[in-house]
Amino acid sequence: MAAIPLETKPVKFNPGLLAWMALIGLLLLVGLVSAIQVFWKGLVITNMSNTVPWGLWITIDLSSIALGAGAFTLSAIVYLLGLKNFKPIIRLAVFVGFIGYSTALLTLVMDIGRPDRFWHPWVYWNIHSVLWEITWCITIYLTIMLLEFLPVVTELKFFDRWPWVRQAANWLHNAAPALALLGLLISLLHQSSLGATYGILKSRPIWFKPSMPILFILSAVAVGPALTMAVAIVIEWITGKRTIAPDILQIIARFSGFGLLVYGYLRFWDVMATTYYGRTPSVVEGFTLLRESTPYNFSFWVLEILLGVVVPAIFFLVPYFNRRPPFLVLGAMMATFGVIVNRWNVTVSGLTVPLSYSPGTLYTSPVGSYFPSLTEWGVALGVIGYALLMLTLGVLFLPLFSKKEEHA
Amino acid sequence: MSKKKTRVTVELTRRDVLSLVGVATGSAVAAVVLTSGPLSPFAGLQREQVTAGQESAGHGATGVNHWGMVINLDSCIGCEYCLRACSAVNDVRTDKPWNIVVPEETTNGRPFYFSRPCLHCQVAPCVEVCPVKATSVRPDGLVVMDYDRCIGCRYCEVACPYDARKFNWETNTEVNPYIPTWGIAEEPRRPRGVVEKCTFCIHRIDAGLKNGLLPGVDPEATPACVNICPVNARTFGDLKDPESNVSVLIADNPTIVLREELGTRPSVYYIPPKEGL
Numbered sequence A: 001m002a003a004i005p006l007e008t009k010p011v012k013f014n015p016g017l018l019a020w021m022a023l024i025g026l027l028l029l030v031g032l033v034s035a036i037q038v039f040w041k042g043l044v045i046t047n048m049s050n051t052v053p054w055g056l057w058i059t060i061d062l063s064s065i066a067l068g069a070g071a072f073t074l075s076a077i078v079y080l081l082g083l084k085n086f087k088p089i090i091r092l093a094v095f096v097g098f099i100g101y102s103t104a105l106l107t108l109v110m111d112i113g114r115p116d117r118f119w120h121p122w123v124y125w126n127i128h129s130v131l132w133e134i135t136w137c138i139t140i141y142l143t144i145m146l147l148e149f150l151p152v153v154t155e156l157k158f159f160d161r162w163p164w165v166r167q168a169a170n171w172l173h174n175a176a177p178a179l180a181l182l183g184l185l186i187s188l189l190h191q192s193s194l195g196a197t198y199g200i201l202k203s204r205p206i207w208f209k210p211s212m213p214i215l216f217i218l219s220a221v222a223v224g225p226a227l228t229m230a231v232a233i234v235i236e237w238i239t240g241k242r243t244i245a246p247d248i249l250q251i252i253a254r255f256s257g258f259g260l261l262v263y264g265y266l267r268f269w270d271v272m273a274t275t276y277y278g279r280t281p282s283v284v285e286g287f288t289l290l291r292e293s294t295p296y297n298f299s300f301w302v303l304e305i306l307l308g309v310v311v312p313a314i315f316f317l318v319p320y321f322n323r324r325p326p327f328l329v330l331g332a333m334m335a336t337f338g339v340i341v342n343r344w345n346v347t348v349s350g351l352t353v354p355l356s357y358s359p360g361t362l363y364t365s366p367v368g369s370y371f372p373s374l375t376e377w378g379v380a381l382g383v384i385g386y387a388l389l390m391l392t393l394g395v396l397f398l399p400l401f402s403k404k405e406e407h408a
Numbered sequence B: 001m002s003k004k005k006t007r008v009t010v011e012l013t014r015r016d017v018l019s020l021v022g023v024a025t026g027s028a029v030a031a032v033v034l035t036s037g038p039l040s041p042f043a044g045l046q047r048e049q050v051t052a053g054q055e056s057a058g059h060g061a062t063g064v065n066h067w068g069m070v071i072n073l074d075s076c077i078g079c080e081y082c083l084r085a086c087s088a089v090n091d092v093r094t095d096k097p098w099n100i101v102v103p104e105e106t107t108n109g110r111p112f113y114f115s116r117p118c119l120h121c122q123v124a125p126c127v128e129v130c131p132v133k134a135t136s137v138r139p140d141g142l143v144v145m146d147y148d149r150c151i152g153c154r155y156c157e158v159a160c161p162y163d164a165r166k167f168n169w170e171t172n173t174e175v176n177p178y179i180p181t182w183g184i185a186e187e188p189r190r191p192r193g194v195v196e197k198c199t200f201c202i203h204r205i206d207a208g209l210k211n212g213l214l215p216g217v218d219p220e221a222t223p224a225c226v227n228i229c230p231v232n233a234r235t236f237g238d239l240k241d242p243e244s245n246v247s248v249l250i251a252d253n254p255t256i257v258l259r260e261e262l263g264t265r266p267s268v269y270y271i272p273p274k275e276g277l
Helices: A015-041 A056-067 A070-080 A084-111 A130-154 A157-161 A163-174 A176-199 A211-239 A246-277 A281-293 A296-317 A325-352 A374-397 B002-009 B014-036 B043-053 B081-089 B125-129 B155-159 B202-210 B224-228 B245-252
Strands: B067-072 B100-105 B111-116 B135-137 B143-145 B234-238 B268-271
Touching (some): A015 A374, A056 A084, A056 A176, A056 A211, A056 A325, A070 A084, A070 A176, A070 A211, A084 A374, A130 A176, A176 A325, A211 A246, A211 A325, A246 A281, A246 A296, B067 B245, B125 B155, B224 B234, B234 B245, B245 B268
Parallel strands (some): B067 B268
Antiparallel strands (some): B100 B111
């Protein structure tokens, strides 16, 4: 009942917005053309092969789910730790999370060989498969986020004519804490098992390690909230309206900074344990191959660690930078890029290293080499266009920063 | 006074009792489910122990038969007949054969030839990771594919330690150069978008058994690669039958399985070259 706020804000289509929409339209068009190609001709038009059967699209899946982690992290902060001052950002966090997860699903449908059978994991269960668990978790979590977010959508003026919709939404709104907790459990599960997807494969020397699920969830928890924070700041810049109190955003940045430090520390020990103290011949061979034939060393140390972890942590934690929103946005961008590079490195590097199973000394399976094809990039641009479109529509039409939440 | 005291100590409402009972029952059920159900962290361990109990016989299959193969690396001459017959009979694309033959070298630098079908592991990594159970281990030890269920996620291909699985990136429209010289297609081509692999010529085994033939003995019921081998480097048969060709070979010769340390329990045994590996 109290949920009928809504000062109506007519959307003004200024030239800037039109240009922005044109850009999004272009991205979507490129994506659509590429998608039709993929469905028509099959995955043969990608540069994936039997040696490297996963590539750019899996990287997008993993990254967009990790970057959607702001939803569950911030929900946990509000509903589990009871820090109510963070409540104003929950809506935006859930919205960004929803965009991340739906982006992943969209890309996944492109990536599987039989998109017409996308529903098989729901019907044919193999509970021993982490991928089955991930599919279920993502499905459930996407539903939860949808339910969490529906009340926001029903605040639109459009729903004035159906009061019962609002009533149902209000009821749903009261269930938000319970939904958030359930979502938290589900998120903890699948954010880690995305890493386990690689970590459990005992035949793959540089993947097979128990740290994989932990590194995945830690990087997601650290960077997800930072992205939500950056989105809030950018929206504020563009709309010129103060949305969320600056001190809240600074605390989120600090949280992400500490998260990155914890992640960096574990990553450091992961590298030390697997490649130095407890190295095995196959791991050493794998990394030697990567160092000599791919830019792995540069992309790991410089892009992933220095620019993706260390510099953002400095921006988020040192007061001089923490006070200045541009640095926070820059830091979040770099950390986001770091996560994407990490997911790429994990996927492609692990597949580049050949399998050695022959009893002799010469033969290994072929060394992988992969760079995405034009169509793969096209689909990637398309899903980025989808994410930006959703975000823009949300900012234009949805009450993402309703005052109501602050008093609730 | 004393009366009041007792009343204070026994402040259990019906609601409390009910919720206590509820929690207790719930925990008990959870405990039972977690320790005995398929979710149990020990389920895998128990299975491992069961199979270890059968170690003396060397098989993990639960059925009456366990179809397996012995490949003699000492006699293989690298002629690739097995590859060609396989590719013809199963109508496999030439650029990703199910059965590979490669030149190899021992640690002493002595050359030999190594060939590899699908190893039909009893603890198969590909079966464990498939999100839709499109691939499974049959009771007779064969690792089979359900092409109608596979969604083409390629996780099995990534998980297989032996590089035995291949994905159909496109519809196979090529003219098979091995037909009819090396055999005729006995199986339909697999559709685009699913993963495929060596089947041990399952169609021959199943049809053969139905007609009273014995796989490994009667050629009609035996994998094409085994039949065509000019030097009898490949032997097929029932690992559970101590009298079968394969069991006798395993008993009389030193044998290895590929990457035994992974615990995949393959159904393909290799006799190493005489000089050692």
